[in-house]
Amino acid sequence: MSGLGVAILFGATVIARVPDEVLAYPNTVQIQIGDELVIGGEYFRIAYFTTPDSVSAVAEHFFQTWKKMGLPTMVDGHPEDEMVVSAFYTREGLQRSIVLKQWKGKTIGFAAVRDLWVRADASPKEMFSPADGVVWLQNVESRDGAARMYHQTALIEDKLGAVADRIKGQLAAAGYSLAQEKWLSRQGARQLTLEHTRGGQRVVTHLVEIDVGATAIVQTCDDCVGDSGGAEQMRSRAGGG
Amino acid sequence: MKSWALALCAVLSVETSGPSLFSDSVTHVLLRHMMRGVSAAGPGDWVSYRADAGGGRVSFWRFSVVGTEKDSLGRDSLWIEIELGQDRDLRAPLVQIRLLVVRDTGLSNEGIARLFVALGADKPHEVSPEQLGRILQSVPNPPARSIATGGETIRSRPETRLMTQAGILPAVPIEIYQEGSLLQRIWMSYRLPLLHLAKLEMPAIGHVMEVIGFGTDAQPRMVLPDPAELKARPESKLRSTAPAR
Numbered sequence A: 001m002s003g004l005g006v007a008i009l010f011g012a013t014v015i016a017r018v019p020d021e022v023l024a025y026p027n028t029v030q031i032q033i034g035d036e037l038v039i040g041g042e043y044f045r046i047a048y049f050t051t052p053d054s055v056s057a058v059a060e061h062f063f064q065t066w067k068k069m070g071l072p073t074m075v076d077g078h079p080e081d082e083m084v085v086s087a088f089y090t091r092e093g094l095q096r097s098i099v100l101k102q103w104k105g106k107t108i109g110f111a112a113v114r115d116l117w118v119r120a121d122a123s124p125k126e127m128f129s130p131a132d133g134v135v136w137l138q139n140v141e142s143r144d145g146a147a148r149m150y151h152q153t154a155l156i157e158d159k160l161g162a163v164a165d166r167i168k169g170q171l172a173a174a175g176y177s178l179a180q181e182k183w184l185s186r187q188g189a190r191q192l193t194l195e196h197t198r199g200g201q202r203v204v205t206h207l208v209e210i211d212v213g214a215t216a217i218v219q220t221c222d223d224c225v226g227d228s229g230g231a232e233q234m235r236s237r238a239g240g241g
Numbered sequence B: 001m002k003s004w005a006l007a008l009c010a011v012l013s014v015e016t017s018g019p020s021l022f023s024d025s026v027t028h029v030l031l032r033h034m035m036r037g038v039s040a041a042g043p044g045d046w047v048s049y050r051a052d053a054g055g056g057r058v059s060f061w062r063f064s065v066v067g068t069e070k071d072s073l074g075r076d077s078l079w080i081e082i083e084l085g086q087d088r089d090l091r092a093p094l095v096q097i098r099l100l101v102v103r104d105t106g107l108s109n110e111g112i113a114r115l116f117v118a119l120g121a122d123k124p125h126e127v128s129p130e131q132l133g134r135i136l137q138s139v140p141n142p143p144a145r146s147i148a149t150g151g152e153t154i155r156s157r158p159e160t161r162l163m164t165q166a167g168i169l170p171a172v173p174i175e176i177y178q179e180g181s182l183l184q185r186i187w188m189s190y191r192l193p194l195l196h197l198a199k200l201e202m203p204a205i206g207h208v209m210e211v212i213g214f215g216t217d218a219q220p221r222m223v224l225p226d227p228a229e230l231k232a233r234p235e236s237k238l239r240s241t242a243p244a245r
Helices: A002-010 A055-068 A160-173 A229-238 B003-012 B026-034 B129-138
Strands: A031-039 A042-051 A073-078 A082-089 A094-103 A106-119 A134-144 A147-156 A177-186 A189-198 A201-211 A214-222 B046-052 B058-070 B076-085 B095-102 B112-119 B152-156 B160-164 B167-178 B181-188 B197-202 B207-215
Touching: A055 A073, A055 A082, A055 A094, A055 A106, A160 A177, A160 A189, A160 A201, A160 A214, B112 B129, B160 B197, B160 B207, B167 B197
Parallel strands: none
Antiparallel strands: A031 A042, A031 A134, A042 A106, A073 A082, A082 A094, A094 A106, A134 A147, A147 A214, A177 A189, A189 A201, A201 A214, B046 B058, B046 B207, B058 B076, B076 B095, B095 B112, B152 B167, B160 B167, B167 B181, B181 B197, B197 B207
16 A cells, blocks of 8 residues: 555656647658557557657657656667657546657657547457357457448367358348358368358458367458447547647 | 555555554645545635655645535535646646545545545546445544654744745744654645645655645546446536546
């Protein structure tokens, strides 16, 4: 108990007052990538910029600027490899990060805003939702205007045929028809591609038997509808940045 | 113990039977003042402090009254926000607490009727009455005694004008001596709301806490959970949570 209190009380440093927001690195154009990105249920907004300045110079700029704004700020990485600078907006529940990478004499910076409060809990019902046997599962959803793309990668502890049957059953229940089923064998591993359609919507599923009893899945859905309420909340708290 | 419970204990645990890490800190004395009640405070009152523990260890506190309400027992109560952070403007506080405090009881374990907590960038949440009761039971109340015991001597000096970062204030210095050595000098000012504390000095260890601002126009600043998430207490009449002074 006391350790926390003491850390809170005495771990601080003097910080000046600079209320202005920082949206972009000086003399660069920040280009947004899509509208929103949902990775593993967390909302992100991502943009990038390039500059001839060094990784360490750019990292120092953001670290000092955010620190002067009074934000808890941290920096990690190595100047010759990759550096990450993060600031935490504790009132708004947002994290702003800059990921910096040296590439062909330039520094590429990825600026991300991450929502720490709101999660997209509901996946589109078209996406495979295994009840058991999940070794690993990752969802990525990108939204750009009216276009939406939902990707899911998973490793399921089950045979390829059994997983494929479960996917077919789930999509059939969602009103999809099987448009194409293609079997392949590459380097001794069985692969299956399924294409399901419903009106203008399309779900493509690649299944690979990577080991006896284990199946890897990459599933993509165009224009699937997931939970979008969180994105609205994030936009309102993140403002224009 | 959960992190929010740790923060609450950090705020309330100001008087323990044995030595603690807080026993010689500026916080110890500041919070002891708070325990004496908030009966004179009114909505809009706010006061902020800069605490310097030496070696660049600086923190900022803000206490504000952001609303009134009756608690579930019908007692007049105040909504008090406490913010703690590294920045003078508290742009991104490390701790945010909103308490419904019974006016006549003050900030003691009997006087806290409701509690919202946000630690770091975590989403603010309300502590359930059951959890709150368990935590408050574990926090000892300050003994009803004078602080002038066990070799302590208190000397009150005449009122004088004290220069602070919030301006020149009329203040009464109260000095606490421990076996002849000056332990603490507390400057109390009737001009300041809530704590009436203008400055606190602990010369032996170089700790100083000083008022840097006060006023009567406080608005709620803590973003509370969505009302739909508040399953209990429908009688709540919390104000809007738009960031304000």
